[in-house]
Amino acid sequence: MTLATEPPKANFRLGMLIYDTRYRSYTIQVIVLILFALGVAWLANNTIVNLAAKDKDINFGFLWNRAGYDIDQHLIPYTNDDSHFRALLVGLCNTLVVALVGCILSTILGVIIGVLRLSKNWLVARLMTVYIEIFRNVPLLLWIILVYVVFSETRPEPKAFKLVEGQTSAAHMNFFDTIAVTNRGTNVPLPLLTNPLPTVHLGFMPISLSLIAVIAVIAASIYANILLRRRTKVIQEATGIRPTIWWKSVLILFVPVVALLFAMGLHWEYPVFKGFNFKGGINIAHSFTALTIALTLYYASVIAETVRAGIQAISRGQSEASAALGIRPGRTMSLVILPQALRVIIPPLISQYLSLTKDTSLGIAVSYLDLRGTLGGITLNQTGRELECMTLMMLIYLIISLIISAVMNAYNASVKLKER
Numbered sequence: 001m002t003l004a005t006e007p008p009k010a011n012f013r014l015g016m017l018i019y020d021t022r023y024r025s026y027t028i029q030v031i032v033l034i035l036f037a038l039g040v041a042w043l044a045n046n047t048i049v050n051l052a053a054k055d056k057d058i059n060f061g062f063l064w065n066r067a068g069y070d071i072d073q074h075l076i077p078y079t080n081d082d083s084h085f086r087a088l089l090v091g092l093c094n095t096l097v098v099a100l101v102g103c104i105l106s107t108i109l110g111v112i113i114g115v116l117r118l119s120k121n122w123l124v125a126r127l128m129t130v131y132i133e134i135f136r137n138v139p140l141l142l143w144i145i146l147v148y149v150v151f152s153e154t155r156p157e158p159k160a161f162k163l164v165e166g167q168t169s170a171a172h173m174n175f176f177d178t179i180a181v182t183n184r185g186t187n188v189p190l191p192l193l194t195n196p197l198p199t200v201h202l203g204f205m206p207i208s209l210s211l212i213a214v215i216a217v218i219a220a221s222i223y224a225n226i227l228l229r230r231r232t233k234v235i236q237e238a239t240g241i242r243p244t245i246w247w248k249s250v251l252i253l254f255v256p257v258v259a260l261l262f263a264m265g266l267h268w269e270y271p272v273f274k275g276f277n278f279k280g281g282i283n284i285a286h287s288f289t290a291l292t293i294a295l296t297l298y299y300a301s302v303i304a305e306t307v308r309a310g311i312q313a314i315s316r317g318q319s320e321a322s323a324a325l326g327i328r329p330g331r332t333m334s335l336v337i338l339p340q341a342l343r344v345i346i347p348p349l350i351s352q353y354l355s356l357t358k359d360t361s362l363g364i365a366v367s368y369l370d371l372r373g374t375l376g377g378i379t380l381n382q383t384g385r386e387l388e389c390m391t392l393m394m395l396i397y398l399i400i401s402l403i404i405s406a407v408m409n410a411y412n413a414s415v416k417l418k419e420r
Contacts, residue, residue: 047387060392062383063088069378071369073285076205084379089205091374092396098288098370099357099400102295106356107349109296110303115333117308128304135301141362143298148290148366155183158277178270186284187271194265210264217257225252287368291360299356306348310341342415350408354401371396 017027051057063085070080075093078086117128135143160171161180173180180187197209228245236242271281314337322332361372369377371393380389 051387058388059385060388062379062385062388065383067379068382071374072283073288073369084375084383087374087379088371088392091369091371094288094368095357095360095370095372096400098291098295098360098363098368101292102299102356102360103353105292105296106299106303106352109300111307111338113300113304114307114311117304118311132301132304135298136305140294140298140359141365143294144290144362144365147294148286151181151286151290152183155181158182158184158273161273161278163273173271178268180271180273180278182278183286184277184283185286186289187278187281188284189268189270190280190282192267192269193261194267196264214257214260217260221253221256225249228252285368287363287366290366291363291368295356295359299352302352303349306345306352307341310345311337313344314340339415343412346408346412346415350405350412353404353408357400357404358397 017023048058064083066080067082067084067087068080069087071078071087071090071094073094074090075097076090078090113128113131116124117132119125119128156171158180161169161173161182163169171182178189193210197213200207200209228248232243232245269280271278271283273279311333318336318340319332322336323329327336360370361376363370364373364377367373375389375396376393380386383389
């Protein structure tokens with residue numbers, strides 16, 4: 001009886017790198033990688049040669065030179081005697097705060113508009129459609145300039161708030177005389193602490209332990225609330241009855257942070273008109289306000305369409321089954337439809353967040369000194385280091401985008417269907 005044996009393996013030959021399908025893909029990838037590396041090397045060498053011809057070199061030492069220009073709005077301490085690197089950090093913080101606020105507000109507004117556009121009320125649905133078409137089809141830059149002009153040209157001058165004996169002022173503060181909106185900016189109360197925690201200096205940037213403590217308490221409260229909701233879900237699946245936990249969530253989310261702020265002696269410094277302008281409080285530049293509002297309104301219209309498409313991707317049978325169980329339409333949308341629609345909404349939502357973050361650079365049109373205005377604007381013009389400034393700015397935007405993508409992809413993985 002003859003036993004079948006495996007055919008002898010052929011010895012490896014160089015020709016197999018091209019003709020053997022097992023190795024051909026690796027050969028192509030290696031060749032493409034080599035060509036790409038040669039292209040990058042040629043570009044780098046060509047850049048160095050051309051810079052040398054103009055008596056220039058690649059040097060980032062300018063970052064430690066004196067900046068010599070002011071930045072009206074900054075989240076970290078800054079003066080014109082600080083370095084260009086410090087100005088870079090200020091611009092980066094300004095970029096991140098606009099991007100963060102814009103992403104949060106545009107998401108909230110976009111979800112509301114996207115849901116209302118599917119309303120059975122004809123008037124509401126058409127109004128939302130008009131909003132989406134108007135904001136989505138006009139360039140974002142025009143909205144930024146328009147909002148800035150409205151704030152700068154329609155608001156009164158600071159002297160209009162001056163009180164004259166026997167007369168009332170021409171303009172009045174809002175919200176119980178705590179907020180003043182002038183043609184120079186918006187003056188709001190400044191939170192202060194009587195018993196703050198120490199501040200740690202890391203050389204180039206001070207770190208407030210009070211702020212770190214508040215953020216830590218808020219994060220811990222959110223995590224505790226998530227654990228509470230998970231426990232409630234387990235009880236509901238086991239007994240069929242969902243316990244009432246809204247009051248527990250309120251206590252968990254707000255009591256710890258309020259208690260911490262009370263212990264540190266939180267109080268407010270209100271803006272007061274003195275001399276020719278307001279003193280005290282925080283002055284929020286109209287450039288920041290205009291950029292934030294324009295980004296929010298524009299991207300809310302885009303996100304609304306994403307939400308609408310995600311909701312319509314869910315089978316109508318889900319809503320009908322929910323109605324058959326006696327669940328109200330509002331609860332159906334929040335508990336049945338939206339959780340499933342998230343799997344469709346999140347992937348394109350990532351792209352919108354990335355676009356919003358990069359579009360913060362349009363703030364240069366209204367003199368908002370973010371990363372584009374500092375590193376890619378004044379610093380570049382003062383130092384003449386175009387290549388270094390642009391390379392740094394591109395690298396920073398790339399890192400920010402990759403972080404946003406990683407966070408959103410992780411969240412997308414957490415809400416997707418788990419296959420058995």
